[in-house]
Amino acid sequence: MTVIFSKTCELGLQAVLFLSIKKEKRIFTATEVSQELKVPKEYISKVMQILTESGIIGSKKGKNGGFYLAKSPSSIKLIDIVEVIDGLEIFNNCVLGFPGCSNEKPCPVHEKWGKLRDDAYKMLSTETLEQLKEKTLHKLVSL
Amino acid sequence: MTVIFSKTCELGLQAVLFLSIKKEKRIFTATEVSQELKVPKEYISKVMQILTESGIIGSKKGKNGGFYLAKSPSSIKLIDIVEVIDGLEIFNNCVLGFPGCSNEKPCPVHEKWGKLRDDAYKMLSTETLEQLKEKTLHKLVSL
DNA sequence: ATATTATCAGAATAAAAATTCCGATTTATG
DNA sequence: CATAAATCGGAATTTTTATTCTGATAATAT
Numbered sequence: 001m002t003v004i005f006s007k008t009c010e011l012g013l014q015a016v017l018f019l020s021i022k023k024e025k026r027i028f029t030a031t032e033v034s035q036e037l038k039v040p041k042e043y044i045s046k047v048m049q050i051l052t053e054s055g056i057i058g059s060k061k062g063k064n065g066g067f068y069l070a071k072s073p074s075s076i077k078l079i080d081i082v083e084v085i086d087g088l089e090i091f092n093n094c095v096l097g098f099p100g101c102s103n104e105k106p107c108p109v110h111e112k113w114g115k116l117r118d119d120a121y122k123m124l125s126t127e128t129l130e131q132l133k134e135k136t137l138h139k140l141v142s143l
Numbered sequence: 144m145t146v147i148f149s150k151t152c153e154l155g156l157q158a159v160l161f162l163s164i165k166k167e168k169r170i171f172t173a174t175e176v177s178q179e180l181k182v183p184k185e186y187i188s189k190v191m192q193i194l195t196e197s198g199i200i201g202s203k204k205g206k207n208g209g210f211y212l213a214k215s216p217s218s219i220k221l222i223d224i225v226e227v228i229d230g231l232e233i234f235n236n237c238v239l240g241f242p243g244c245s246n247e248k249p250c251p252v253h254e255k256w257g258k259l260r261d262d263a264y265k266m267l268s269t270e271t272l273e274q275l276k277e278k279t280l281h282k283l284v285s286l
Numbered sequence: 287a288t289a290t291t292a293t294c295a296g297a298a299t300a301a302a303a304a305t306t307c308c309g310a311t312t313t314a315t316g
Numbered sequence: 317c318a319t320a321a322a323t324c325g326g327a328a329t330t331t332t333t334a335t336t337c338t339g340a341t342a343a344t345a346t
Contacts, residue, residue: 001229003238004147007304010240017239017251029322038242042306049324062313065322078252086144095146096160097153098282099181105285108160108278109221112266116259123255135251139241142248150334172292185336192294205343208292 004120009085011039011047016056016081017136020073020129025058027066038143047085054084073129082124091121147263152228154182154190159199159224160279163216163272170209181286190228197227216272225267234264 002010014037019028030045037044048067051057058070069076082088094101095113103110129136145153157180162171173188180187191210194200201213212219225231237244238256246253272279 001149001232002240003233003236005238005240006144007240013239014241031322040305043304045323046305052323059323060313061311061323063319063321064314065312067323089144090146093146095148096156097145097148097150098157099286101282105282106278107282108275109266110278116262116266119255119259119262123252123259132251135249135253139244139248139250143242174292183335186334188293189335195293202293203343204291204293204341206289206291207344208342210293 004090005082006086008047008050009082011037011044012051012081012085013078014039015044015048015067016051016069016076017129017132018140019057019067019069020076021133021137021140022069024072025068027060027064027068029066033067036140036143050085051081056080056084073133074131076129077125077127078129078132079121079124091117147233148225149229151190151193152225154180154187155194155224155228156221157182158187158191158210159194159212159219160272160275161283162200162210162212163219164276164280164283165212167215168211170203170207170211172209176210179283179286193228194224199223199227216276217274219272220268220270221272221275222264222267234260 005013015033018033018037022028030048031041033048034041034044048057048059052059052067052070055070056076058068060066060068094107095109095117096107098107101107101110107113148156158176161176161180165171173191174184176191177184177187191200191202195202195210195213198213199219200210202208202210237250238252238260239250241250244250244253250256
């Protein structure tokens with residue numbers, strides 16, 4: 001089981017992080033990305049296509065084609081990828097699965113989860129990929 | 144999509160919370176629980192069986208049988224149900240899905256997620272069902 | 287005793303998510 | 317122009333999770 005994001009979303013995040021530490025508009029094939037991230041080519045390829053549709057990643061077809069970051073790392077945040085792939089529902093839904101959980105009809109952990117949820121949202125939406133670059137670099141070389 | 148727990152786990156949490164606000168050892172049939180929580184009888188029944196195996200819930204077979212809390216609400220915490228159903232992996236795994244995420248090889252959000260993860264764990268393991276009783280009561284009557 | 291009403295175990299089915307495959311199209315290059 | 321190397325779109329497949337069903341067994345009440 002994944003932690004909070006779907007597997008597809010995790011791969012999307014990894015792919016974008018990977019591209020964000022590379023030279024701008026430097027193109028990588030799906031095969032290259034898959035090898036560096038150690039994930040199946042077909043899968044990462046499909047995920048990058050989704051991100052291409054939504055404009056976060058750019059792609060070039062044909063020979064010497066591949067994928068690249070469509071925007072500057074300083075204008076992308078992790079939440080952008082999450083939004084496109086998993087959507088933002090998890091930031092609204094009740095963590096215990098109760099229907100209609102709200103400030104009016106809170107579940108037993110509504111308040112506490114509310115804080116956590118907001119912190120999680122901040123974690124994903126405060127820093128840009130540019131600001132995460134150093135850390136990303138360290139992680140990716142260790143794969 | 145659920146927030147962090149599987150649907151099965153959500154139902155398990157709801158069932159135990161439901162039983163925790165009732166008089167000790169008062170027995171409820173799967174049908175009663177399903178009606179009060181507004182969830183399918185067959186499903187909640189199956190989930191309560193899992194919790195029965197693990198000793199959190201007790202059951203009585205045959206006529207006038209049903210389910211009841213096997214322990215006192217003051218000795219049960221939400222984390223106990225999570226552990227039995229989903230396991231505690233989510234408190235170890237990398238939120239971005241990177242392999243081998245650790246203090247030595249941290250992912251870009253390792254530290255921040257670490258805090259959140261610990262807070263989430265606290266949320267589930269600090270208070271007992273007894274301490275949550277009031278809040279639980281309020282939520283369940285509103286269903 | 288017998289009928290009734292439960293849980294229980296495990297199989298069966300359905301739905302969702304993950305993963306792969308394929309054929310079409312695109313583009314660079316010799 | 318032909319070939320090679322990519323992405324693309326959509327279908328197909330596999331795997332996982334959710335959900336329901338079924339028949340067996342157990343316990344109670346009459």
